[in-house]
Amino acid sequence: xxxxxxxxxxxxxxxxxxxxERNYTCAVNWFHQGENKVARILSNASNVxxxxxxxEGWNKKWPELYLALxxxxxxxxxxxxxxxxxxxxxxxxYLNAGKQFSSDVIAQMRAARGL
Numbered sequence: 001x002x003x004x005x006x007x008x009x010x011x012x013x014x015x016x017x018x019x020x021e022r023n024y025t026c027a028v029n030w031f032h033q034g035e036n037k038v039a040r041i042l043s044n045a046s047n048v049x050x051x052x053x054x055x056e057g058w059n060k061k062w063p064e065l066y067l068a069l070x071x072x073x074x075x076x077x078x079x080x081x082x083x084x085x086x087x088x089x090x091x092x093x094y095l096n097a098g099k100q101f102s103s104d105v106i107a108q109m110r111a112a113r114g115l
Contacts, residue, residue: 001093004030027108037085044088051091
């Protein structure tokens with residue numbers, strides 16, 4: 001799933017093309033995200049904390065991600081909000097999988113996993 005805002009659709013098409021060139025079977029889908037980013041991040045913060053686990057030492061392995069996630073502020077300008085936004089999107093898709101994905105997309109995902 002690729003957010004199609006700001007060039008994401010072209011990115012998704014390129015990913016799909018590269019995967020096909022390398023003979024990978026994977027469904028690449030794009031979607032429009034029209035909801036307010038800050039509201040989404042804040043309203044899903046508890047779900048992110050409840051459902052996302054990082055490996056031990058992840059803060060040292062990915063220090064930029066760690067800093068972006070722990071420094072996000074409820075008020076004020078956040079210089080880097082891509083990491084909290086992406087993590088929120090993953091949790092939203094996970095929690096709403098049956099509601100967000102059509103049955104054909106779910107079937108493609110299962111087939112790609114060999115289920």
